[in-house]
Amino acid sequence: MDGSGISGDRFRVLLGQLNPVMGDLAGNAAKARAAWDEGRARGVDLVALPEMFLTGYQPQDLIRKQAFVLDAAEHLDRLMAECADGPALAIGAPYVDGVRLHNAYHVLHGGQVISRSLKHFLPNFNVFDEVRVFNRGGVEGPWTIGNHGPRIGNPVCEDAWYPDVTETMAECGAEVFIVPNGSPYFRDKFEIRLNQMVSRVVETGLPLVYLNMVGGQDDQVFDGGSFVLDRHGALMMQFPVFEEHLGEVVFERREDGWHPLKGEMAVLPGSLEQDYRVMVLALRDYLGKTGFSKVLLGLSGGVDSALVAAIAVDALGPENVRCVMLPSEYTSAASLEDAARAAALLGVRLDEVSIEGARAAVEEALAPLFEGRAADITEENIQSRLRGLMLMAQSNKFGEMLLTTGNKSEVAVGYATIYGDMSGGYNPIKDLYKTRVFEICRWRNANWRDWMKGPEGEAVPVAIIDKPPSAELRADQKDEDSLPPYEVLDGILKMLVDEEKSVADCVAAGYDREVVKKVEHLLYISEYKRFQSAPGARLSPRAFWLDRRYPIVNRWRDPSG
Structure with a gap:
């Protein structure tokens, strides 16, 4: 030597x-x-x-x-x-x-x-x-x-x-x-x-x-x-x-x-586990590195918020996660029960703040201006924005970072209310298509790892996974009233967004041209919402923000197909 x-x-x-x-x-x-x-x-x-x-x-x-x-x-x-x-x-x-x-x-x-x-x-x-x-x-x-x-x-x-x-x-x-x-x-x-x-x-x-x-x-x-x-x-x-x-x-x-020389050989986990762990680690580090220790989120009884709650608990522990239910007259009893079940499984506190009184006050204030006009998406968005207002008020008061819960399918086509359910400091599932949301939920229910701070076993109630998705902003509302079935929507979005394929490519793959053109239109007109949205964990090579940068003002539409 x-x-x-x-x-x-x-x-x-x-x-x-x-x-x-x-x-x-x-x-x-x-x-x-x-x-x-x-x-x-x-x-x-x-x-x-x-x-x-x-x-x-x-x-x-x-x-x-x-x-x-x-x-x-x-x-x-x-x-x-x-x-x-x-x-x-x-x-x-x-x-x-x-x-x-x-x-x-x-x-x-x-x-x-x-x-x-x-x-x-x-x-x-x-x-x-x-x-x-x-x-x-x-x-x-x-x-x-x-x-x-x-x-x-x-x-x-x-x-x-x-x-x-x-x-x-x-x-x-x-x-x-x-x-x-x-x-x-x-x-x-x-x-x-x-x-x-x-x-x-x-x-x-x-x-x-x-x-x-x-x-x-x-x-x-x-x-x-x-x-x-x-x-x-x-x-x-x-x-x-x-x-x-x-x-x-x-x-x-x-x-x-x-x-x-031959040394240690760690086993690499599967794709679903890696995606889930990325979302957990991204949230844990984003909170820790920005000086936050606690989060809150609106728990609607739907699958997206239930998954975000599970990610937050696995990242931070149940004692550092607070969920809030914000019901309106359109919130079903089943959603209230499902939200309570999700919170109980995760061991987190669940508060309830009704938006009915605030909604009545806002609609009364606007009534002279809106007189003679039929109710439309405006009234639906008032509900969402009131929820955002009340959640942000709690975030300010208690020093908890508000998590937003829109999946990539919704973020892509703008099926979310800016200054409403898009309010928040971080979105763990921003790059997770809706169909994969369901897959990840099922994976988490069947698997537990020692890096998770949440409980073993069922983390997202099966009833939430199995029921038809709904924003519950009007009577008997379902997501498929406004959007193609998620299997179709996600298939088209993967081609248009992740692969930068043309409308003609989508049609050749078997998708209806009118549906593809509708999705393309929604994708482009929603750019301004994404420009103002919270950051979220990158899971794919074409995540919204740095991977895919499009102009907000854009009149071009694909003439192919």
């Missing part, structure tokens, strides 16, 4: 799959220091953390504020000094090269920066807009510690999705890749990541570490799931998803190069 502490035959890396808080430079630096302390206690050679860990990711336009970048640089310098005597520390943080700002990955050792990799390929699609805030860096060569460790290349996140960077690093002598990431979740993304990284390994013949961030940031959840591949593309280590995790990988030098 030489003076660096590295064995000639072994190189040990502690991987920190950790959860930073956006802008909490001191807190993130402390978390990095704690990981480094753990690595020093274990006697490892390198402690590696994810992309932009010091600031949090994605910083968006916050990173354009000079004072923020300077503050980050000061915290990085302190870490460099504090972590001088022990293993190297690799950490993502911004870097200014003259006047050019970069997404950089710094390797600190012995009180110096021994390597700095600048992100070369800046993603500018889906939720990413890095071209707006960062400058493209050149491809850096590999680095090493002492005389016997492997030569390590650090392609930063997107850089590893293309062969150019890894092949250049390999040509410059890299023997191992450690790829720091801030890669957010969307459904079934793990296999996409894995296939891409296997391609880089096959192209270069070098082992690869994929180190991902974990935790919620606004609408995005970084799902972790870090892994290690050997030089043949075989999976040697797999970290759990959605959990902070410190894991050690050992590289062994043999005649043909460096090889990672």
Whole structure:
């Protein structure tokens, strides 16, 4: 073993799959220091953390504020000094090269920066807009510690999705890749990541570490799931998803190069469980990182609010969730019973505030102006807006964040009242189509995990899942009075929204043209509502907000089909 502490035959890396808080430079630096302390206690050679860990990711336009970048640089310098005597520390943080700002990955050792990799390929699609805030860096060569460790290349996140960077690093002598990431979740993304990284390994013949961030940031959840591949593309280590995790990988030098030894292999959960956990983690982190500890929501007796209540309880515990029933003359006895049953199953407090008196007062005040006009959607929306008013008043009074409960199907076609049931600070099911709402409810009723803070067993009453959905804003109202059946609506929306298909494509798939054109019209005219809606957990590659950005004023309609 030489003076660096590295064995000639072994190189040990502690991987920190950790959860930073956006802008909490001191807190993130402390978390990095704690990981480094753990690595020093274990006697490892390198402690590696994810992309932009010091600031949090994605910083968006916050990173354009000079004072923020300077503050980050000061915290990085302190870490460099504090972590001088022990293993190297690799950490993502911004870097200014003259006047050019970069997404950089710094390797600190012995009180110096021994390597700095600048992100070369800046993603500018889906939720990413890095071209707006960062400058493209050149491809850096590999680095090493002492005389016997492997030569390590650090392609930063997107850089590893293309062969150019890894092949250049390999040509410059890299023997191992450690790829720091801030890669957010969307459904079934793990296999996409894995296939891409296997391609880089096959192209270069070098082992690869994929180190991902974990935790919620606004609408995005970084799902972790870090892994290690050997030089043949075989999976040697797999970290759990959605959990902070410190894991050690050992590289062994043999005649043909460096090889990672077999390590822990976490089992990846199925798609429904991953979606549900994303919604739980997104809400838990959004509340915790914004300083809230309690939530409330309107519990209508419908499936959407019942699912949001279950998510909130699993995220925060029943003692931190309060539900409110706001009945009107159109609220059925069955809905009152179902809401009470849902609250009882979850163990949450259920309050009741009638909107009848307030509704009568509003209608009386408006009567002189509305005289001679028949009742229509106006009166229905008054009810919804009164509920929003009363829930927001309670949120203000008690310091509880109000959760809104519209699913993606409703958000897409505007089947929600702005300043009414759209009122709230966060929407856990914003990217969950109605048909999948039912699937998730059934999954939660049949499954319980130790990361859930709610009770085992039935969480959403079966009676709620099975009954026809209704807004109950007029007598005998059903959702299908205004919308196609959800199986049809969701099928069309998946094509128009998630796949950007044409009307002709939808018709060719078997959907009625008039129905498709109605859905398309509702989709476009509802853009202004989505522009003002609460953030919510991203589950798909085409979630409303950053993934799909459309103009509010838009007269174009698809002439095909």
